[in-house]
Amino acid sequence: MAVLLDYQHVEISFNGNAVVHDVTFQLHPGEILGLxxxxxxxxxxxxxxxxxxxxxxxxxxxGDIWFEGKNLPDLSDREMRQICGEKIGMIFQDCGAxxxxxxxxxxxxxxxxxxxxxxxxxxxxxxxMDLFDKLKFKDGERVWNSYPFELSGGMNQRAGIAIAMLMNxxxxxxxxxxxxxxxxxxxxxxxxxxxxxxVFGTAMIIVTHDxxxxxxxxxxxxxxxxxxxxxYGAAKEVLENPRNDYTKKLLSAVPRLRKGRV
Amino acid sequence: xxxxxxxxxxxxxxSRAGKNEFFAVDHVSFAVMPGEILGIxxxxxxxxxxxxxxxxxxxxxTAGKIEIxxxxxxxxxxxxxxxxxxxxxxxxxxxxxxxxxxxTLGDGICESLRNQGVPKAEREAMARSLLxxxxxxxxxLERYPHQVxxxxxxxxxxxxxxxxxxxxxxxxxxxxxxxxxxxxxxMELLQMLQQKNHLSxxxxxxxxxxxxxxxxxxxVLYDGKIVEQGRPDEVILHPKSxxxxxxxxxxx
Numbered sequence: 001m002a003v004l005l006d007y008q009h010v011e012i013s014f015n016g017n018a019v020v021h022d023v024t025f026q027l028h029p030g031e032i033l034g035l036x037x038x039x040x041x042x043x044x045x046x047x048x049x050x051x052x053x054x055x056x057x058x059x060x061x062x063g064d065i066w067f068e069g070k071n072l073p074d075l076s077d078r079e080m081r082q083i084c085g086e087k088i089g090m091i092f093q094d095c096g097a098x099x100x101x102x103x104x105x106x107x108x109x110x111x112x113x114x115x116x117x118x119x120x121x122x123x124x125x126x127x128x129m130d131l132f133d134k135l136k137f138k139d140g141e142r143v144w145n146s147y148p149f150e151l152s153g154g155m156n157q158r159a160g161i162a163i164a165m166l167m168n169x170x171x172x173x174x175x176x177x178x179x180x181x182x183x184x185x186x187x188x189x190x191x192x193x194x195x196x197x198x199v200f201g202t203a204m205i206i207v208t209h210d211x212x213x214x215x216x217x218x219x220x221x222x223x224x225x226x227x228x229x230x231x232y233g234a235a236k237e238v239l240e241n242p243r244n245d246y247t248k249k250l251l252s253a254v255p256r257l258r259k260g261r262v
Numbered sequence: 263x264x265x266x267x268x269x270x271x272x273x274x275x276x277s278r279a280g281k282n283e284f285f286a287v288d289h290v291s292f293a294v295m296p297g298e299i300l301g302i303x304x305x306x307x308x309x310x311x312x313x314x315x316x317x318x319x320x321x322x323x324t325a326g327k328i329e330i331x332x333x334x335x336x337x338x339x340x341x342x343x344x345x346x347x348x349x350x351x352x353x354x355x356x357x358x359x360x361x362x363x364x365x366t367l368g369d370g371i372c373e374s375l376r377n378q379g380v381p382k383a384e385r386e387a388m389a390r391s392l393l394x395x396x397x398x399x400x401x402x403l404e405r406y407p408h409q410v411x412x413x414x415x416x417x418x419x420x421x422x423x424x425x426x427x428x429x430x431x432x433x434x435x436x437x438x439x440x441x442x443x444x445x446x447x448x449m450e451l452l453q454m455l456q457q458k459n460h461l462s463x464x465x466x467x468x469x470x471x472x473x474x475x476x477x478x479x480x481x482v483l484y485d486g487k488i489v490e491q492g493r494p495d496e497v498i499l500h501p502k503s504x505x506x507x508x509x510x511x512x513x514x
Binding site: 212213254256 | 442
């Protein structure tokens with residue numbers, strides 16, 4: 001199968017200290033890859049590297065990140081702008097906080113679309129409503145007219161996913177998309193992301209420390225500890241027969257609910 | 263046996279201009295027996311933390327009664343509360359946020375005994391031994407919050423809560439901010455301390471699996487009301503209320 005995004009021996013350093021070491025993995029079309037590990041393991045840093053979001057002190061010091069025949073760390077800001085948002089979308093832990101508090105969701109959608117292609121308000125709104133419908137939003141019109149603070153945390157998160165999907169990117173990177181949410185709301189967001197994959201065939205990398213989320217979403221899993229790959233393979237394989245000692249320790253630490261049939 | 267903590271018809275409401283009163287906690291009653299671990303689960307906004315704040319008198323109740331060790335503390339003033347705080351202590355969600363960033367962990371840990379007039383050498387020796395019980399080297403007393411990890415800081419917060427030899431500890435999402443491996447270590451520590459000192463815990467948590475493993479009894483809170491209570495396995499395996507069913511189903 002074609003490879004969409006190809007990390008080859010990637011090393012990432014901050015102020016000259018390597019924090020991610022020799023990470024290699026491939027993302028295929030429509031695949032959901034779960035990146036798991038504890039705080040400080042380098043999960044977020046890995047996907048931020050693809051978006052050029054390492055800040056002024058961080059950089060990819062070794063290896064390549066290939067996307068559509070280009071090595072992402074080598075691209076200029078100008079070239080990155082054509083890829084980020086349009087071909088690779090990203091959502092964050094708290095979408096409400098990454099939206100502007102003084103503009104409605106609708107205004108921000110128009111703005112973000114206009115950054116990539118020529119559009120006007122009716123066209124942007126039509127595209128957004130169409131997408132809201134596909135993602136089964138109950139009241140798209142209300143979301144369009146709302147300020148972020150008028151929506152619940154879960155609804156903000158879903159709106160963030162919708163905004164990221166407006167450009168129909170081939171890859172969606174998600175940094176702890178459910179960690180700030182209640183379990184019931186978490187489930188809605190997870191279902192929405194799976195719906196996105198069904199409708200658009202989007203490949204995703206989900207960074208999370210929540211093994212439960214990964215177990216229902218991911219096709220493959222990469223386990224990181226202190227910037228090193230501990231285990232990488234098919235999700236079922238890693239979750240059911242972990243080979244690495246650290247993976248075993250991580251999985252055994254997860255409290256599991258014994259559920260009856262309800 | 264007398265309960266260590268008894269809450270009767272406790273309510274906290276907020277009045278809003280032009281709207282009905284909003285009940286954050288709505289006529290809640292429960293009791294915690296000596297040596298019991300009681301879990302409180304529910305989603306954000308269900309009133310879990312408000313209950314903890316009411317019991318520790320960080321905010322005042324609108325109605326109802328709070329008794330600790332048989333003593334009604336609902337309306338005690340600050341001075342009268344000092345001896346009560348020797349019986350009830352709290353561990354918060356954000357370990358670093360609960361220590362003064364400009365003071366050492368030792369200052370924070372020893373503060374309760376300093377308020378009670380225990381001499382410096384004595385309280386420091388005690389803090390050192392408690393830190394060691396909580397799995398930290400004694401010289402962590404000299405460290406500042408930013409010099410330790412989140413898990414270590416939470417261990418120090420547990421040591422701080424144990425300083426005045428309380429009967430009941432309240433944990434408000436005390437492990438939610440920690441990684442699962444650290445969470446497991448902390449839970450093991452809590453279990454060990456509970457058995458050793460015959461403590462009672464009020465364990466506020468949104469993680470049902472953790473409550474199932476750890477608690478003797480559980481209360482399910484929704485919109486400030488208790489919608490279900492019982493043994494964790496009963497509530498989780500055979501939920502009776504609609505809300506508890508939904509909560510259990512939502513867990514992956």
